[in-house]
């Protein structure tokens with residue numbers, strides 16, 4: 062399908078007549094959502110304040126397991142802020158305050174009993190700019206399992222490092238230079254190293270904040286393939302400015318605007334038949 066005429070929902074037309082005749086060129090959606098995927102994370106009426114400024118307003122969203130959920134929307138709409146509520150990274154920002162409830166598997170992630178360090182191992186994060194530690198490739202991956210006591214001795218740790226690098230699609234490229242600095246890898250390799258580092262501590266959720274924005278198209282394609290492979294095991298939430306990327310890698314999409322969640326649904330529906338006018342305007346490039 063190359064072109065599709067979008068029929069606007071009731072009340073969404075700007076001109077006369079019933080039909081919005083703007084042409085949508087939705088990017089091809091590669092994988093459909095699994096309607097039976099269980100919910101992994103539940104957000105209810107989540108608001109976030111930076112000092113007096115409210116950045117997120119009453120966001121309620123269910124995020125399914127073993128699915129890639131894309132968060133899209135114009136710059137400053139609160140995508141990264143929402144992403145950070147899931148592993149309490151906003152706790153690290155002076156003046157930030159989160160209200161509302163975020164549950165993972167039914168457990169309140171903001172409960173006093175939850176150790177944020179352990180939470181961040183369960184909910185790993187990959188940032189825009191690859192951020193390997195200034196250590197060897199091996200140490201980048203081994204560090205987390207070691208501090209979390211996940212390996213009983215060196216052979217087991219070696220096994221975790223190898224397995225994590227394999228699952229991140231990097232093993233073949235680095236097997237013969239595990240003791241070279243991680244920072245000596247290419248940008249795309251560094252981003253896969255960071256993903257291996259996240260995987261090594263057995264996360265359940267991987268949050269990705271524009272993970273390809275610093276990468277070239279080939280490295281981007283490699284990370285997108287990897288995301289697609291990883292979704293078999295993990296709940297993945299990705300912030301992206303690329304509509305094509307959201308369509309390629311995600312099965313669910315949530316559209317944010319001015320700190321509010323405007324619309325969420327199966328990626329295919331969001332890109333071909335959005336319910337809200339603002340979603341249509343954004344995905345057709347009218348703003349953003």
Ligand SMILES: Nc1ncnc2c1ncn2[C@@H]1O[C@H](COP(=O)(O)OP(=O)(O)OP(=O)(O)O)[C@@H](O)[C@H]1O
Nearest residue numbers: 111116134135136137138139140141142143154300
């Ligand atoms: N540490 C902070 N201190 C104060 N305000 C912040 C902070 N981080 C974000 N904000 C503000 O909160 C709002 C939402 O920002 P956020 O980074 O979550 O948006 P975003 O949709 O991820 O944007 P972008 O796509 O540009 O990364 C913006 O108005 C931003 O200026």
